Ligand SMILES: Cc1ncc(C[n+]2csc(CCOP(=O)(O)OP(=O)(O)O)c2C)c(N)n1
């Protein structure tokens with residue numbers, strides 16, 4: 001550790017006093033030395049002022065530091081001559097009392113260290129490299145918003161998605177001042193900001209962050225925050241609120257957002273004063289990351305620009321300045337050996353083992369395949385686990401559920417053992433019946449063990465690490481017939497999918513578009529799907545390739561997330577192709593944010609499946625309830641023209657024969673693009689197996705007078721039902 005005094009001694013003044021020996025370094029002596037120096041303004045003044053200001057700053061007393069500096073100092077220039085001084089600068093920057101801009105010729109590392117208040121690199125940087133001129137050195141105070149932005153940045157936040165408002169102008173000012181470190185991305189609707197924060201977390205594993213003003217802005221965030229909550233993504237929501245002493249007085253925008261957000265959050269705090277911010281911001285970030293959920297900070301507007309004081313103001317005596325840490329601590333996330341042995345006993349005695357992989361297994365591709373090979377087990381994928389194993393893997397039967405595959409459903413129906421890996425797949429009716437199969441579950445969150453299936457063993461830990469630890473205990477299953485049966489089922493299923501994807505009908509079948517797109521996506525593509533029948537076409541016809549990322553709103557199943565997810569993905573991964581695969585209903589909900597992609601030159605590709613209908617619901621009304629479709633048709637929009645109106649490119653696909661070529665051209669086109677695909681509104685997202693009840697409901701809905709029933713009867717009853725019953 002370097003004391004500020006010993007570090008300060010190493011400053012060499014480029015102007016004024018070149019070297020000052022201050023003698024023994026206790027505070028009183030130091031101050032006395034400074035006083036003496038101050039009496040010799042020609043030589044000692046700048047250094048003295050700097051030393052004293054630095055001392056006050058170090059003691060977290062910005063007021064005195066600033067007053068002193070204002071009084072005595074116009075400008076000093078210093079040269080950093082050693083790792084020790086660099087360390088001090090870093091500390092100074094961290095406490096934020098010394099604002100400085102490093103001059104030209106400074107290594108970027110040096111800038112990073114000094115700016116971010118981290119010093120581990122300091123020891124390894126040679127003196128020559130750290131040498132840097134500081135053209136100006138202002139001593140200034142930090143506002144609550146400065147502290148907020150610096151704290152979230154220390155927790156890895158480098159992008160904040162949001163929209164300004166008078167309830168957050170103080171925070172906006174801190175973002176303006178810190179724009180070299182934290183990027184503000186302006187959205188057109190706060191719901192997009194929350195989806196973007198969630199998408200950013202999904203595609204980076206880091207903390208996503210969104211910002212909205214008091215009242216309506218915060219309310220708009222809510223759906224995206226629930227999306228993050230339900231899919232277990234770490235997101236920090238920052239909102240403003242009314243002046244602290246006008247809250248709950250029916251003032252304008254007087255919405256107590258902390259109360260409103262109570263259910264969605266794992267951490268939720270209303271700021272009680274500028275000195276409160278560091279503590280709650282740190283805890284908000286730590287909790288969101290640790291418990292994979294939403295944290296919320298609600299900051300009254302008058303506190304945002306309030307100065308953070310070391311003493312006095314609103315700071316209580318017990319609130320010791322800087323008492324919190326920004327160090328994230330991780331556990332090994334490994335199950336214990338006794339549980340591994342018990343799990344192996346269950347899995348080794350299974351004859352027909354099936355693996356269900358979810359979002360928790362996304363980083364465990366090799367381990368999943370190795371386990372599948374050892375156990376002769378097909379891998380069934382929940383939607384959020386689509387990219388856990390590529391679709392051309394010989395072990396996978398693809399997705400499960402209403403939009404899943406028939407072989408997946410059959411594997412679940414016939415298995416005697418189930419290994420769940422990182423999944424809380426909610427449609428339990430597609431899992432084996434309780435008692436049918438023995439179960440093992442690998443799950444990071446112990447509270448989720450046994451949530452969906454009465455498993456015998458829970459392995460609490462990270463999927464990848466747990467499988468690595470489990471594999472040495474697993475014996476090779478000599479019986480391969482269960483896997484072979486799933487593989488031959490997949491051959492038949494793929495033929496059926498191919499038949500649907502090559503239909504040359506007018507209007508064009510949606511499967512054609514999905515399949516032609518899927519063939520053309522590069523190996524590093526990031527695909528973001530919306531909710532609707534499109535999710536079925538995505539699940540079945542856009543294969544996940546090794547290295548790609550695929551996501552959807554898995555548990556909230558909300559519409560409108562596809563576009564903002566793609567924007568966030570493109571910001572996080574500028575070099576990858578980021579695609580939004582959306583329906584016309586979902587896209588129009590937050591369509592205004594397409595212009596956000598234009599504004600920030602994000603070359604996302606948005607494929608809009610235009611069936612002029614809330615297609616998914618139309619089919620649900622018919623097949624689940626036996627009612628005619630009602631309220632589901634949509635007024636058509638020219639989406640390609642919309643894209644052009646936003647300053648981007650737009651393409652329209654009308655016919656199957658043109659589909660591949662137009663997609664090729666659109667994917668080659670630079671910048672953001674909308675590809676509008678006009679597809680058959682009467683193409684049903686058929687379940688992998690249709691039940692007698694569903695067929696009866698369907699017939700009933702037609703009889704009751706579903707619009708377009710003649711076409712539906714011709715098209716579907718004669719074709720699809722025969723295929724799938
Ligand atoms: C925010 C929200 N509102 C309503 C729903 C119910 N819902 C699920 S899918 C769907 C229709 C989606 O329509 P579209 O985006 O056009 O896709 P399509 O089904 O036509 O492919 C609706 C209304 C939902 N999931 N989310």
Ligand SMILES: [Mg+2]
Nearest residue numbers: 583584613615
């Ligand atoms: Mg639609």
